[in-house]
Amino acid sequence: MLKKIPLRIRFTLVASLFLLVSCVTLTLLSNMSAVHMMEAVALLPSMKDGSTPILQLEPAQPVEEPYYQVFQQKTTVATILIVLAGSIATYFAAGYVLKPIRDLSCEVQKRNVENLGTPIELPQSADEVRQLTISFNQMMEDLQRSFLLQKEFSANAAHELRTPLAIMRAKLDVFMLSENENPETQKMIDAMSQQLERLSKLIEDLLWFSKDLPLEKKTRVMLYPLFCDVAEELSSVAKEKEIEIQIQQTNEFVLGQDRLLERVFYNLLENAVKYSPPQTQVSVTVQREGDFLRIQVIDQGEGIPEVCRSAVFEPFFRVDKSRSRAVGGNGLGLAVCKKILERHHASIAVRPNHPNGSIFEVIFPS
Ligand code: ADP
Numbered sequence: 001m002l003k004k005i006p007l008r009i010r011f012t013l014v015a016s017l018f019l020l021v022s023c024v025t026l027t028l029l030s031n032m033s034a035v036h037m038m039e040a041v042a043l044l045p046s047m048k049d050g051s052t053p054i055l056q057l058e059p060a061q062p063v064e065e066p067y068y069q070v071f072q073q074k075t076t077v078a079t080i081l082i083v084l085a086g087s088i089a090t091y092f093a094a095g096y097v098l099k100p101i102r103d104l105s106c107e108v109q110k111r112n113v114e115n116l117g118t119p120i121e122l123p124q125s126a127d128e129v130r131q132l133t134i135s136f137n138q139m140m141e142d143l144q145r146s147f148l149l150q151k152e153f154s155a156n157a158a159h160e161l162r163t164p165l166a167i168m169r170a171k172l173d174v175f176m177l178s179e180n181e182n183p184e185t186q187k188m189i190d191a192m193s194q195q196l197e198r199l200s201k202l203i204e205d206l207l208w209f210s211k212d213l214p215l216e217k218k219t220r221v222m223l224y225p226l227f228c229d230v231a232e233e234l235s236s237v238a239k240e241k242e243i244e245i246q247i248q249q250t251n252e253f254v255l256g257q258d259r260l261l262e263r264v265f266y267n268l269l270e271n272a273v274k275y276s277p278p279q280t281q282v283s284v285t286v287q288r289e290g291d292f293l294r295i296q297v298i299d300q301g302e303g304i305p306e307v308c309r310s311a312v313f314e315p316f317f318r319v320d321k322s323r324s325r326a327v328g329g330n331g332l333g334l335a336v337c338k339k340i341l342e343r344h345h346a347s348i349a350v351r352p353n354h355p356n357g358s359i360f361e362v363i364f365p366s
Pocket of ligand 1: 267271301312317318319320328330332333334358
């Protein structure tokens with residue numbers, strides 16, 4: 001139970017307990033000595049005679065009750081006051097002692113993927129907190145190095161794979177142009193073409209994901225034309241499934257890079273179409289709410305179980321691997337969306353659409 005309490009309070013409680021035990025013991029001891037003392041004082045007049053030894057005196061006078069009670073009350077009040085004052089002093093002292101740890105914890109909380117390499121300033125003191133800061137900075141440096149290596153590796157791998165794939169694609173296209181009588185060969189070519197398509201998409205997404213996306217040229221991006229362009233691109237797939245894409249007319253705009261934002265809404269609308277049954281509706285709505293712009297991509301598909309709702313934004317996560325693979329998914333689309341939106345200081349989340357489907361919600365600060 002004690003482990004759930006903050007360190008400062010824990011420290012205060014333990015110190016107060018020690019103080020209480022010490023003070024109560026001291027009070028009891030002093031009360032006992034006071035009783036003995038009072039008994040001895042009561043015997044004093046007989047001793048003053050000089051002739052009679054203490055042990056042979058008539059029985060001692062009982063200790064004066066009121067004096068003893070007053071003494072007892074005073075020591076009890078003093079004990080309570082000392083314990084209270086001690087506890088308050090310990091609370092403030094603990095706050096002072098723990099301040100460097102609190103400062104360090106604040107700095108650690110500010111670290112994220114963007115500023116892994118920025119070291120935390122070392123405290124002036126030469127104590128354990130300084131040592132801890134040095135160790136933490138070292139760990140962050142190692143982490144950033146391996147993080148960059150990993151990123152570079154996937155970017156290079158994707159880049160290297162791009163060219164041979166493009167060549168294979170071109171050769172296959174040429175081969176497909178020639179007349180092919182054998183149905184088996186045709187089937188094989190179709191399968192190869194489909195797999196090449198998937199591989200190209202995976203590599204394209206990998207490149208997007210491992211790229212640093214600088215946001216140098218922020219321009220006004222009008223949302224309605226952007227959504228219409230995306231819907232147009234997806235119209236043939238939507239038509240095949242008889243899915244209607246509805247886009248709310250709006251004059252709203254956001255500041256950003258149109259190419260990147262187009263990628264985000266292409267991925268969201270493509271998913272909405274991909275994971276919806278035929279003859280359903282997909283809609284895009286835009287609402288301004290104070291300083292925020294809320295964009296929703298709503299579908300009537302199978303929806304996403306609650307436990308997977310935050311994981312779908314992780315790279316390579318798929319709710320149902322076989323379903324996703326069957327529709328040509330690779331699990332990178334939403335991770336790319338999240339990354340691009342973070343660069344625009346926007347957020348993305350998913351929630352259920354009742355009775356069926358999902359609502360992907362993007363919020364842009366104005
Ligand atoms: P994928 O390329 O597999 O679609 P995404 O990153 O775009 O990868 O999506 C991750 C997973 O989230 C998908 O595999 C799918 O299971 C789920 N998902 C995404 N969008 C939807 C949606 N609109 N409806 C239902 N499930 C979805």
